Structure formats: C-alpha cells, structure tokens
Amino acid sequence: MVKRTSFEHDDCPIARSLDAIGDWWSMLIIREALFGVSRFGEFQKRLGLAKNILTVRLRALTDQGILKTAPASDGSAYQEYLLTRKGRGVFPILVALRQWSEEFDERPEEISTILVDKENGQPVRKLELYSQDGRPLGAGDTALKSRPAEKQGKRATASPSS
Amino acid sequence: MVKRTSFEHDDCPIARSLDAIGDWWSMLIIREALFGVSRFGEFQKRLGLAKNILTVRLRALTDQGILKTAPASDGSAYQEYLLTRKGRGVFPILVALRQWSEEFDERPEEISTILVDKENGQPVRKLELYSQDGRPLGAGDTALKSRPAEKQGKRATASPSS
DNA sequence: CAATCTAGTTTAATTATGCAACCATTGGAG
DNA sequence: CTCCAATGGTTGCATAATTAAACTAGATTG
Known part of the structure; x- marks a missing residue:
C-alpha cells in the first residue's frame, strides 16, 4: 500500500x-x-x-x-x-504557526496582518511554554516521560521514543 | 497545473x-x-x-x-x-499540537508520553495566549489588524482576509 | 578485498488534487 | 405555475505528488 x-x-x-x-x-x-x-x-x-x-x-x-x-x-x-x-481548541496551534512565521520568515514584509488583543488593539504576547512554577521552558528544558496510567494500574516502561 | x-x-x-x-x-x-x-x-x-x-x-x-x-x-x-x-523555533508549534491531542483525542489512553519539565519531572503548563498586560486570550478575544509598516511608509488597507 | 553500513537515486505504483461539467434544491421574476 | 439563477454540492478525468521497493555508490569493518 x-x-x-x-x-x-x-x-x-x-x-x-x-x-x-x-x-x-x-x-x-x-x-x-x-x-x-x-x-x-x-x-x-x-x-x-x-x-x-x-x-x-x-x-x-x-x-x-x-x-x-x-x-x-x-x-x-x-x-x-x-x-x-x-x-x-486548535486556536493555539494556529497562533503558534502564525508567530513562527512572524519571527522567522525571510520576507516578513509580505505578511499583512498581526494578531491583536481585541480590547485595546495591542499585539498579543508571544506564546511561551511554562513550567508548573512559572519558569519559561525551551525545548532543551523538557523531556518526555511515559504517561502515568490515569486510573488503571497500567504503566508502560520509560522510553524516549516520541 | x-x-x-x-x-x-x-x-x-x-x-x-x-x-x-x-x-x-x-x-x-x-x-x-x-x-x-x-x-x-x-x-x-x-x-x-x-x-x-x-x-x-x-x-x-x-x-x-x-x-x-x-x-x-x-x-x-x-x-x-x-x-x-x-x-x-518550531518547538511551540509541536507543543501546541501535542497539547491539542492530549486534550481532545478520543482515545487518550493510546498516548504514551507526556511532556515534562526536565528540572523536576512535572508536566508542563498548557500553552496559553496572553495580552500585553497578562490577560489570557481566547480566539474570540483577538482580532487581525493590518500590519503597521515597520520602517517604510507601506500601509495596507484593513481587511480581515486572513 | 569481501561484507556491510550510510546515504542516497531511480522506478513504478497508488493517491491526492484541481478543473470542469453536471445534479439537486431553494427562491424569486414573470 | 414555469423558467432562471444562485447555493451547495457530486462525479469523472487528467495530472501532480507520495510512497515503497529496488538499486547504486562510497566509506568502514573484518
């Protein structure tokens, strides 16, 4: 196939x-x-x-x-x-895509619109990932853990496979 | 074509x-x-x-x-x-994709990993969009504005076309 | 110096995409 | 009531893109 x-x-x-x-x-x-x-x-x-x-x-x-x-x-x-x-719920994904383009596009002058806060017309903040205690996290500050079984006693072995 | x-x-x-x-x-x-x-x-x-x-x-x-x-x-x-x-810089996009799946997938039990803070092993916070003054913003709280020309006097007319 | 690993290229099949033409329903003009 | 146009699709076909599998060629190992 x-x-x-x-x-x-x-x-x-x-x-x-x-x-x-x-x-x-x-x-x-x-x-x-x-x-x-x-x-x-x-x-x-x-x-x-x-x-x-x-x-x-x-x-x-x-x-x-x-x-x-x-x-x-x-x-x-x-x-x-x-x-x-x-x-x-897809909204954050679209915002992330938009901001990536805004930050890294090599012809940013072709981007015609910016996303603003409807209240006051100001640009929104850049999306950022935070830890539980509020520290901003980059890709290198994170790791993958096997999911702790929610209710059932179902526990997989740790492997950083994805 | x-x-x-x-x-x-x-x-x-x-x-x-x-x-x-x-x-x-x-x-x-x-x-x-x-x-x-x-x-x-x-x-x-x-x-x-x-x-x-x-x-x-x-x-x-x-x-x-x-x-x-x-x-x-x-x-x-x-x-x-x-x-x-x-x-x-693509990292936030991947996090957004991951979190969308974690929140809305109809078979979340098949998801084997969670993204955690490397420091303490705790799950990361959900990505959220904030206004300049720190209010969380949903899709409905935002609007598109035509980009104010950065340096040049190049100004497009406002239209919510994308 | 033969076997094998790495990093591809080529070939050929399957699928997705886009265009155009066609169908069905709704709403209005005559 | 009949015809005509607009909306909201469906169908068929040609072409572009994806894909798996086989093949190639240089580096490494034994």
Missing part, C-alpha cells in the same frame, strides 16, 4: 494531531471558521480551493468532531459549519 | 508556515531533531519513512534554513543534520 501512512494509531500525540488536521486545507478551514466563516460558499470563495476538496475536508473535519453542521440560522434553509469545542 | 497550490506568496503567516513545515514528515523530522536525532539513518529508522522521502524532506528543510548540515562530529566523515535557530 502506498497509502498516505496514517498516524492514527501512533502513540505520539503530535503525530495524532497531524493525522487529524495536518494538511494545508484543514488548518486553513479552521482558521476561517475561527473568524466566523460558516458557509460552504464562503469557505470556497475565501480559500479558493476546489469545491470537491472542500466537500471532502468539511466532511472529514465534521467526522472528527472538529466541525459540526447546524441546520440554517441565517435565512434560507441550507446548513452551516460551526466549530466545536475541539475545533476551537 | 494541478500542483499543490503553494502558499509561499500568501500574505497570511499561517499559510506561510504551513507551506514551509505543514506536512506530516517535516514536522516529525523536526520533532526528532529536537530530541537530538541528527543522522539520516536514525531519522529513517525512528520515523519509518522511505529514504527517498527523507532525502527530499531533509533537503527542503535545509534549503529553508530550518536544518543545517554539519560535516561530522561523531567519528566517521558523514554529515549530520542540525536544527538552526529557526528550526528550534
């Missing part, structure tokens, strides 16, 4: 996320949805993708519980696509 | 990031690199991808300044792939 190796059953959570939303269009669809886009035609117009692909992506996102379809809401009886809680 | 519409010249920073690292393998290669993997064979063994793909990905990542090749370091004269500063 040449099939696009699915990471659905990989035990690495990064791989799992990528399996769900790790393609260009899904991420951009969620981006638009976070800005209030909910109609098929509007997604299509704003993203400029082919309708068949949009159909497939919307269905996949819906199947995964990232989007849900609501009957209508605005006038005419078509359906609209709304984010679920899981879908809204 | 049916070519995978490149977002390289899109003015949305999210699209630009996705264009650079928005495929499964690139992201996973960077994940491994952050854990110290640097040799071709090791990437191949740990990720289980085909060598030709690894070749293409490594070259693309190198061309983009995310990885750099160093002559050897450990004994024999082969080369190794090391992360640049830009490459290490």
Whole structure:
C-alpha cells in the first residue's frame, strides 16, 4: 500500500494531531471558521480551493468532531459549519504557526496582518511554554516521560521514543 | 497545473508556515531533531519513512534554513543534520499540537508520553495566549489588524482576509 | 578485498488534487 | 405555475505528488 501512512494509531500525540488536521486545507478551514466563516460558499470563495476538496475536508473535519453542521440560522434553509469545542481548541496551534512565521520568515514584509488583543488593539504576547512554577521552558528544558496510567494500574516502561 | 497550490506568496503567516513545515514528515523530522536525532539513518529508522522521502524532506528543510548540515562530529566523515535557530523555533508549534491531542483525542489512553519539565519531572503548563498586560486570550478575544509598516511608509488597507 | 553500513537515486505504483461539467434544491421574476 | 439563477454540492478525468521497493555508490569493518 502506498497509502498516505496514517498516524492514527501512533502513540505520539503530535503525530495524532497531524493525522487529524495536518494538511494545508484543514488548518486553513479552521482558521476561517475561527473568524466566523460558516458557509460552504464562503469557505470556497475565501480559500479558493476546489469545491470537491472542500466537500471532502468539511466532511472529514465534521467526522472528527472538529466541525459540526447546524441546520440554517441565517435565512434560507441550507446548513452551516460551526466549530466545536475541539475545533476551537486548535486556536493555539494556529497562533503558534502564525508567530513562527512572524519571527522567522525571510520576507516578513509580505505578511499583512498581526494578531491583536481585541480590547485595546495591542499585539498579543508571544506564546511561551511554562513550567508548573512559572519558569519559561525551551525545548532543551523538557523531556518526555511515559504517561502515568490515569486510573488503571497500567504503566508502560520509560522510553524516549516520541 | 494541478500542483499543490503553494502558499509561499500568501500574505497570511499561517499559510506561510504551513507551506514551509505543514506536512506530516517535516514536522516529525523536526520533532526528532529536537530530541537530538541528527543522522539520516536514525531519522529513517525512528520515523519509518522511505529514504527517498527523507532525502527530499531533509533537503527542503535545509534549503529553508530550518536544518543545517554539519560535516561530522561523531567519528566517521558523514554529515549530520542540525536544527538552526529557526528550526528550534518550531518547538511551540509541536507543543501546541501535542497539547491539542492530549486534550481532545478520543482515545487518550493510546498516548504514551507526556511532556515534562526536565528540572523536576512535572508536566508542563498548557500553552496559553496572553495580552500585553497578562490577560489570557481566547480566539474570540483577538482580532487581525493590518500590519503597521515597520520602517517604510507601506500601509495596507484593513481587511480581515486572513 | 569481501561484507556491510550510510546515504542516497531511480522506478513504478497508488493517491491526492484541481478543473470542469453536471445534479439537486431553494427562491424569486414573470 | 414555469423558467432562471444562485447555493451547495457530486462525479469523472487528467495530472501532480507520495510512497515503497529496488538499486547504486562510497566509506568502514573484518
């Protein structure tokens, strides 16, 4: 099988996320949805993708519980696509992607927008990872530990495999 | 051309990031690199991808300044792939992806590892977006503003297009 | 100097993507 | 009530991208 190796059953959570939303269009669809886009035609117009692909992506996102379809809401009886809680949870990922581009892109002048706090119009802070006691952590300050079984006495052996 | 519409010249920073690292393998290669993997064979063994793909990905990542090749370091004269500063900057994206999976995956018991603070072994905090004055911000608390021209008097008109 | 490891390249199959044309439903004009 | 356009898709086909597997070539080991 040449099939696009699915990471659905990989035990690495990064791989799992990528399996769900790790393609260009899904991420951009969620981006638009976070800005209030909910109609098929509007997604299509704003993203400029082919309708068949949009159909497939919307269905996949819906199947995964990232989007849900609501009957209508605005006038005419078509359906609209709304984010679920899981879908809204993608927001930090999009922010991280945005900030990476803002910091490292070699043509930052082509970036036209900045993300600001709606309250006062000021740019948001850079996302940072903190320890429980509030120290900022870089990649080198972290390690992977085998997950301590939540309720069951199920405990894997430690191995830094992902 | 049916070519995978490149977002390289899109003015949305999210699209630009996705264009650079928005495929499964690139992201996973960077994940491994952050854990110290640097040799071709090791990437191949740990990720289980085909060598030709690894070749293409490594070259693309190198061309983009995310990885750099160093002559050897450990004994024999082969080369190794090391992360640049830009490459290490991907870390928050990977953390965001990981945490999304940890929070919303419907089979969290299959996730085998957790990310911990190396100092004390405690789990890291959840990534959160903050305003300049320290309030936590959700997607709804933010807006996009046209970028205020940095040095030049180049100013785009406001439009919430990305 | 033969076997093997590393780091690829080539080949050929499978899949995804994009375009265009087509179908179905809704809403309005005549 | 009928026709026409808009919305929201589905279907078919050509082409580009991914992929696994086989092959290659230089370095290392025995």
